[in-house]
Amino acid sequence: MLGVYDFCGHYEWTFEWLRQTGGEALVRQYWDEAISQDSQRHAAELILSKGIPGMIEYWGHTLEDEAAGYYCTTSDAVYRIDMHECPSKGFLIRNALQQYHDYCDHCLGWIGPLLRRAGFVVDHQHNHASRCWWEIRRADDPTPPSEPGGLAGEHDVRLLPDWDQTDKMDTYRRANDPDDKLP
Amino acid sequence: MSTEPSPLPYRDTKPVGAADFYFAINATFRFLLQRFGVDGLRRYWTDLGTQYYAPVAAAWKQGGLPAIAAYWRAFFAAEPGAEVQVREDDKTVVVEVAVCPAFKHLRAHQREIVPCFCQQCYFLNEAVATPAGFTVRVAGGNGSCRQTFLARDDATPPQDFSEIREATC
Numbered sequence: 001m002l003g004v005y006d007f008c009g010h011y012e013w014t015f016e017w018l019r020q021t022g023g024e025a026l027v028r029q030y031w032d033e034a035i036s037q038d039s040q041r042h043a044a045e046l047i048l049s050k051g052i053p054g055m056i057e058y059w060g061h062t063l064e065d066e067a068a069g070y071y072c073t074t075s076d077a078v079y080r081i082d083m084h085e086c087p088s089k090g091f092l093i094r095n096a097l098q099q100y101h102d103y104c105d106h107c108l109g110w111i112g113p114l115l116r117r118a119g120f121v122v123d124h125q126h127n128h129a130s131r132c133w134w135e136i137r138r139a140d141d142p143t144p145p146s147e148p149g150g151l152a153g154e155h156d157v158r159l160l161p162d163w164d165q166t167d168k169m170d171t172y173r174r175a176n177d178p179d180d181k182l183p
Numbered sequence: 184m185s186t187e188p189s190p191l192p193y194r195d196t197k198p199v200g201a202a203d204f205y206f207a208i209n210a211t212f213r214f215l216l217q218r219f220g221v222d223g224l225r226r227y228w229t230d231l232g233t234q235y236y237a238p239v240a241a242a243w244k245q246g247g248l249p250a251i252a253a254y255w256r257a258f259f260a261a262e263p264g265a266e267v268q269v270r271e272d273d274k275t276v277v278v279e280v281a282v283c284p285a286f287k288h289l290r291a292h293q294r295e296i297v298p299c300f301c302q303q304c305y306f307l308n309e310a311v312a313t314p315a316g317f318t319v320r321v322a323g324g325n326g327s328c329r330q331t332f333l334a335r336d337d338a339t340p341p342q343d344f345s346e347i348r349e350a351t352c
Contacts, residue, residue: 001285001307003258003262004201004202004204004262004284005199005258006195007207009193013234014211014231017227017230038213039206039209039210039211
């Protein structure tokens with residue numbers, strides 16, 4: 001049977017199987033329909049009904065369960081995550097597993113459509129080395145992303161000396177889709 | 184992550200997986216079933232067993248039945264909520280699943296389980312066992328089952344799919 005201990009490995013493998021079977025469009029449909037709307041329906045229920053307090057409730061539970069190294073900063077207007085050690089990307093790196101070209105896209109692939117339905121947008125960067133940050137605001141809030149340290153202080157992942165691996169960095173502004181990646 | 188030798192091909196830093204990932208496994212099966220039908224879902228399981236789990240097949244080929252037994256003991260020790268016994272003799276390894284961890288978690292959270300969910304354990308395990316010179320027969324399902332691994336030979340009748348129960352919520 002498929003287990004949850006090595007879930008991130010066969011999850012990542014599945015992305016490439018889908019891409020080879022039905023192209024990138026099928027991968028996007030999978031992230032939205034299977035993960036966002038089906039698997040993570042408990043996240044949708046919390047975030048659609050409660051907004052930022054629902055995000056606090058959902059990610060607090062989930063990231064603890066997955067033994068993530070992270071820090072959250074919240075206010076009435078913004079929910080920020082600084083991911084210092086992504087458990088799933090870390091698992092893939094440690095086990096030398098890569099089939100799909102960009103595993104990190106899956107997060108925005110399922111969270112982006114959910115946040116769109118809830119009326120939020122995301123400023124986000126990931127460095128493909130288990131580190132990323134997210135700032136989630138209401139879609140009608142024009143506030144730009146914070147400067148490094150501006151919201152999360154010393155916990156801001158952008159202050160880490162090995163954060164800026166510029167040849168690998170992906171950047172999003174007010175995004176809801178993995179293909180909103182800035183050039 | 185432990186550096187001790189393990190029958191598991193991919194190792195994590197935490198000893199047991201996060202049970203909510205069973206939601207994603209079940210949802211993945213539902214998505215593939217709706218898109219490609221049961222034949223497409225079976226192809227996915229077979230490809231996954233052949234490709235992603237190729238290191239397991241190699242270990243079984245090298246280590247035989249003891250390696251199969253060791254794998255399943257380690258596998259279920261890392262699955263949250265599993266209640267499983269693994270027995271082996273000189274001809275078979277029998278995995279007795281008293282409490283399937285996936286069913287336990289999905290039912291606890293009122294998730295609709297894909298009816299053919301239990302067929303994964305035949306198609307996936309057969310894809311791993313075949314290149315190692317073994318085959319598997321599954322009986323039961325819907326929360327508890329017996330999986331028997333034995334050497335491939337012409338005398339073993341094919342899997343009887345009526346022996347694998349459909350999942351109910």
